[in-house]
Amino acid sequence: MTDLHPFVAGLPKAELHVHHVGSASPRIVAELAARHPDSKVPTDPEALADYFTFTDFAHFIDVYLSVVDLIRTPEDVRLLTFEVARDMARQNIRYAELTITPFSSTRRGIDEKAFMEAIEDARKAAESELGTVLRWCFDIPGEAGLEAAEETTRLAVDLRPDGLVSFGLGGPEIGVPRPQFKPYFDRAIAAGLHSVPHAGETTGPETVWDALNSLRAERIGHGTSAVKDPALLAHLAEHRIALEVCPTSNIATRAVATLDEHPVREMVDAGVLVTINSDDPPMFGTDLNSEYGVAARLLGLDERGVAGLAKNAVEASFLDPAGKARITAEIDAYTENWLAR
Numbered sequence: 444m445t446d447l448h449p450f451v452a453g454l455p456k457a458e459l460h461v462h463h464v465g466s467a468s469p470r471i472v473a474e475l476a477a478r479h480p481d482s483k484v485p486t487d488p489e490a491l492a493d494y495f496t497f498t499d500f501a502h503f504i505d506v507y508l509s510v511v512d513l514i515r516t517p518e519d520v521r522l523l524t525f526e527v528a529r530d531m532a533r534q535n536i537r538y539a540e541l542t543i544t545p546f547s548s549t550r551r552g553i554d555e556k557a558f559m560e561a562i563e564d565a566r567k568a569a570e571s572e573l574g575t576v577l578r579w580c581f582d583i584p585g586e587a588g589l590e591a592a593e594e595t596t597r598l599a600v601d602l603r604p605d606g607l608v609s610f611g612l613g614g615p616e617i618g619v620p621r622p623q624f625k626p627y628f629d630r631a632i633a634a635g636l637h638s639v640p641h642a643g644e645t646t647g648p649e650t651v652w653d654a655l656n657s658l659r660a661e662r663i664g665h666g667t668s669a670v671k672d673p674a675l676l677a678h679l680a681e682h683r684i685a686l687e688v689c690p691t692s693n694i695a696t697r698a699v700a701t702l703d704e705h706p707v708r709e710m711v712d713a714g715v716l717v718t719i720n721s722d723d724p725p726m727f728g729t730d731l732n733s734e735y736g737v738a739a740r741l742l743g744l745d746e747r748g749v750a751g752l753a754k755n756a757v758e759a760s761f762l763d764p765a766g767k768a769r770i771t772a773e774i775d776a777y778t779e780n781w782l783a784r
């Protein structure tokens with residue numbers, strides 16, 4: 444089989460499920476740690492590489508929280524956001540919907556208006572200097588309860604930054620029923636935001652149904668367990684409700700035991716619109732290009748098949764029709780040029 448890596452690396456791509464803090468690479472963490480020498484995070488690259496070598500999921504949470512602790516000022520927010528876009532541009536990611544949890548920052552005392560200005564400033568700079576278009580999904584950290592839901596909704600609806608397109612829900616699923624968040628999603632949807640909750644990652648297909656019925660989900664974060672319910676798969680396929688599949692993340696969090704057991708094949712065979720994403724890439728030791736490589740292997744795809752996955756992400760995105768047409772045309776032109784070499 445041909446090595447698809449060079450093709451994937453240059454392929455124009457869109458990413459729909461990737462977290463803001465979870466995208467902080469060792470390079471970015473080193474820059475942030477240097478700004479805050481009192482933190483326990485190492486600043487030299489070698490020690491940092493060790494620090495980023497995860498021993499287990501609890502260690503991942505520790506590292507994640509220590510990175511959250513480095514985001515203390517609006518300038519930290521701007522630096523993180525722009526540098527994440529730089530890492531995306533290096534992978535030829537043309538468009539990304541970045542999931543941001545503003546509650547984590549405002550609760551820590553960052554001024555909410557300054558926070559919005561920081562992400563918007565980074566978004567504009569990323570588009571003009573790097574050619575990567577960013578949009579935001581503000582998500583409720585489910586573990587923080589209804590207080591966080593109220594605060595996230597208020598920030599999304601009242602302060603709505605120009606780049607905000609969607610509203611999400613993350614954190615644990617067990618013990619955090621989706622329907623309790625219905626009033627908050629209703630307000631966000633009424634304000635014109637799209638609904639993109641995580642569901643069916645660590646619980647069964649009933650959570651995906653809850654996300655559809657209570658939260659009016661237009662895409663599902665993960666939805667790994669949807670394959671256990673043929674009627675659900677048929678519903679997702681019929682209504683073109685995309686799944687945001689993150690293969691390596693699913694192994695890291697033990698949602699799926701091994702990559703070879705990943706149900707992406709069943710999703711595709713059922714006709715579901717599958718998109719490939721990286722979730723918290725440096726923290727899971729991956730990036731979007733690697734995830735495309737994994738998907739190509741699991742699905743037995745050639746270059747055109749991989750390009751099809753990239754086009755799925757564009758279709759399932761909340762870009763305007765002209766923007767979708769432009770990136771789709773870029774993907775097609777790149778693929779045909781590559782194959783004609």
Ligand SMILES: [Zn+2]
Binds near residue numbers: 460613664722
């Ligand atoms: Zn996620």
